[in-house]
Structures are given as C-alpha cells and as structure tokens.
Amino acid sequence: MLALPGCSFWVCTDTTAERGKAGVRVQVVDTDGQPLGVTAAVVDWSLEPHPQVPSEGDQVHFRFRFDGADEYSGPAVDACAVDKKRVTLGCQTVSSSEAFGPADDPLTGNTWLTVEHPEQVDGVLLIPNDQSHDDGLTCEADSKDGGGTHPPEPPSRGDQL
Structure with a gap:
C-alpha cells in the first residue's frame, strides 16, 4: 500500500x-x-411555586431515582414535562x-422544570439515552480524536415523545 506524505486513511464519522x-x-x-444496568424513574411530581422565585407562579417540581448507579458510573438522562399528548413543554438533563x-x-434527588404553561403539564417523562458521556468531540471539531456515536440531541419544546 502506498501512502503519500500528508494524506491520511483515517476516516472520521459522526453519528x-x-x-x-x-x-x-x-x-x-x-x-x-445497550443497557447500563441502571434504572431511572420519576418518583413523583407536583406543580408549585419555586421557593426562590414564588412570584413566577407554579413550576414543575419532581423527584427522580437512579437504581444501579454507583459513584463512578454517573449516568444522566433527559427529563421532560409533557402534556396529555406527550408533547414536551420543557426539558433538562438530570444526573x-x-x-x-x-x-x-x-x-433520590429532586429538581425543578420551568415551563411556560404549567397548567398543561400531564406528567414528567425520562428519556433512556445516557447523556453523561457526550464529550462534544465531533469530526468537525477534531478529525483525529472526534467522531463516533453521540447521544441524541436533547428534546426541544414541542417535540413529541
């Protein structure tokens, strides 16, 4: 096989x-x-004013639990407040x-989701894809060390789950 100086056979791909x-x-x-051996669950949720900004009205307060996680595994998933049709009203990553x-x-931990219309919230759902290892290295950013499979993009407001 003949290689020219400055040419590389390394093909970087992002998926x-x-x-x-x-x-x-x-x-x-x-x-x-592939399963990581960790289960994430929404324990409960409620609509209530956030104690630090009660003047902003009701927001989504929810508790979550990770079973099977240890101090080194640290998985993270996206949590989304959804309406009756499972349309996202607001999302964030929880670890x-x-x-x-x-x-x-x-x-068990707890956090708050800010949504524009809290009266439309019908539940809180978790998306199973681990978001903890997205180092952000893409082929465009680093063709030598980037690439590979990346977690899906976080859901946007209005996405159907």
Missing part, C-alpha cells in the same frame, strides 16, 4: 444515537442502545450524581 422511548421508569442505555436524598433514600 447520533436514536432517541429511546420515554417513560416514567426507563432502563438507561448507552449510545449503542445520578444529583441524587442527594435523605439517608434512607440516597439514590
């Missing part, structure tokens, strides 16, 4: 994993769709490292 089916309880999967619950339930 995006397919978004998994959202649910109240999901098996967290890697970018290849197992945010689970700082009471001593009798240390795998």
Whole structure:
C-alpha cells in the first residue's frame, strides 16, 4: 500500500444515537442502545411555586431515582414535562450524581422544570439515552480524536415523545 506524505486513511464519522422511548421508569442505555444496568424513574411530581422565585407562579417540581448507579458510573438522562399528548413543554438533563436524598433514600434527588404553561403539564417523562458521556468531540471539531456515536440531541419544546 502506498501512502503519500500528508494524506491520511483515517476516516472520521459522526453519528447520533436514536432517541429511546420515554417513560416514567426507563432502563438507561448507552449510545449503542445497550443497557447500563441502571434504572431511572420519576418518583413523583407536583406543580408549585419555586421557593426562590414564588412570584413566577407554579413550576414543575419532581423527584427522580437512579437504581444501579454507583459513584463512578454517573449516568444522566433527559427529563421532560409533557402534556396529555406527550408533547414536551420543557426539558433538562438530570444526573445520578444529583441524587442527594435523605439517608434512607440516597439514590433520590429532586429538581425543578420551568415551563411556560404549567397548567398543561400531564406528567414528567425520562428519556433512556445516557447523556453523561457526550464529550462534544465531533469530526468537525477534531478529525483525529472526534467522531463516533453521540447521544441524541436533547428534546426541544414541542417535540413529541
């Protein structure tokens, strides 16, 4: 095989994993769709004013739990407030490292989702794709070390789950 100086046979490719089916309880999967041995679940949710900004009215307060995660695995999933048709009203990524619950339930954490119309919220769903290892290295940014399969893009307001 003949190689010319300055030429490379390295072909960098970027792919995006397919978004998994959202649910109240999901098996967290890697970018290849393989289970990580971690289950993420929405424990409960409510509409109430955020204690730091009560003047902004009701927001979505929810508790989540990661079973099977340890201090080194640190998976993260997208959590979305949805309406009756499972259309996203607001989303954010939650990580197992945010689970700082009471001593009798240390795998549970809680956070807030800001939504424009909280009265439309019918539930909170989790998307099973692990978001913790997206280093952001793409072929465009770094053709030598970038590339590979990346987690799906986070859902946008109005996406159907």
